[in-house]
Amino acid sequence: MKDDVIGDYLRELLKKLQDNSEGEVAAYIPELAAADPEPFAVAFCTNEGQVYAEGLREGDAEREFTIQSLSKPFAYALALKEEGLEEVARFVGVEPSGEAFNELSLDKATKRPMNPMINAGAITVNQLINGEESSVEDRVNKILEFFSDLAGRQLRIDSDTCDSELETSDRNMSLAYMLRSYGMIQDSAEDAIVSYVKQCSIMVTVSDLAMMAATLANGGVQPRTHKQVCSRRVAIQVQAVMASAGMYNAAGRWMASVGLPAKSGVSGGIIGTLPGRLGIAAFSPKLDEAGNSVRAKRVFEYLDRDMGLHLMAPEKQGRVAVRSISTVEDDQTSGGSQGKRTVIRLQGDIDFNACEKIWRTIQEHDFESENVTVDLEKVDEVNSVGKRMIGEFRDRLVRNGMKIEIVDPDEVLS
Structure with missing residues (x-):
């Protein structure tokens, strides 16, 4: 007997939200500005590795797009895995900044970026991976290998988007120069930004993102391959920072309304984790003023309403049913x-x-x-x-x- 109750529910949800045309695609990166604004998809991955992915149109669920800022929690996990929490904390804090993702902000006392989810923190985290002496190529290969382990398949970098983003990376370059001036990064500003932009140009689908999020939710164990990709402690730390800072200056509103650790990206994706249970991803390219996908955000709001996902809700958890x-x-x-x-x-x-x-x-x-x-x-x-x-x-x-x-x-x- 084959029937798809969950797939039908997800398709029904996408159809409810299909007429929402609010927001604009990210305009500051030419490749993203030219992207089709209409794709709309959602995916679940359970802690047993079962993936349910649906798109509004044929091909939406299989469409690849660049990971962009959705890479930040996963790169943070890799830096924590390699260097440990204490060493990473010397360079990047964990406090919500309350500011936009690309603000030129550092902690006034320590000169550290406020957290790893804003660009300043993410650039610093990127430079911790594979050691200070690493070449750009070796560092990027280490990141790509780790992300592929999380997704359970070999991922790739989109060179067109990478080149397009590097052409318009003046603000990130200024962040790198600022970080270098305070000793937060040791590499040249140019190499630091090339490494970071390549990280952001890794291609994923909503199913990949749901699987990657589920690995964090599953204590660092990849649900399908059963590989311990990162430690349970690292997975907890990453999700805690996602909960407080993953949605930038909309993080407080998100936690109050949806109540899940989450992260957004300017290509239109949002991921969320329900610890011990689910990884969730949604994708739609049009963004609100905070840089978060309008329709993907609405998907999470509906899911919380229908399924009681909020971490503060007193829901009991079903196991061996x-x-x-x-x-x-x-x-x-x-x-x-x-x-x-x-x-x-x-x-x-x-x-x-x-x-x-x-x-x-x-x-x-x-x-x-x-x-x-x-x-x-x-x-x-x-x-x-x-x-x-x-x-x-x-x-x-x-x-x-x-x-x-x-x-x-x-x-x-x-």
Whole structure:
């Protein structure tokens, strides 16, 4: 049995938001200014490596775009992995700046960039990777290898966007000169910016970003390859800084409304992590005044409304939701397969992650009978999205010719 409840939900969400035409594409980089403004896509990656990706138009979910500032948390993770938190903290702070991404701002006392999510901090972080003596080529190769490990596939750099961005990098160059004057970077300003712009020019899809975000959410373990890409402590540190500074001068509003560690990029992507559970990515090129994708931001707002994602919400988390699936003799029927009944026993707290696992288990099961009982006797609680998805499971099984009985003695679905 193959059906896609989650894909249908994501497509429905994209269609709800398709008429939103607010914002403008990033104009200060020629390649981005010439980009198609219409692509719209979203992807989930669970902590088990299951990816759900959908686009509004055919090809949107597979479209590659440059990672831009979405690279910042991952480069920060690599610097922490190589140098350790104490050494990185000598050069980059963790306090939200409350300023735009490209402000010429440093801590007045220490002369460090305020955090690794603004450009000054990201340029400094880039220069810590592979050591101060590293060539640009070796440093970029190390970053590309690490990002590829996070995504679970080999990524590449787009030379056209890189060249275009280097032609208009005067502001970043001024940041590099300022950082060099205070001893925050040792390389030449020119080499520092070439290295940083190449980092920003790595090509990704929404599925790649969801997988990369899920690796952070999964304590540094890549959900599909199971490789420990970075330590659990590093993953926690990166997500903590994303929560306070990932959305620049809109970070406070984001944390209050959506409530997830997140990061945006001027190519139109936004990533979010639900620690221990999900990596989420959305992509649409038109940006608001803070440099965040308008439609991608709305996707996250809808997801929080539908699924209760906010970290401050008192939602219980579903883990092993399917207690058992068994085939029993059915006293209500007689003869052949009609004399059998499939019993699906659920347990614990049912949320999105639990429902995703339930539906995947149902799809993979070889049913011997059209008679199915879903037993909720051991279920403690079902949140709003869990109720919606269980109802959708029931409806789809009925459309596939099943006869469904739901046993709910404690009325957890009511």
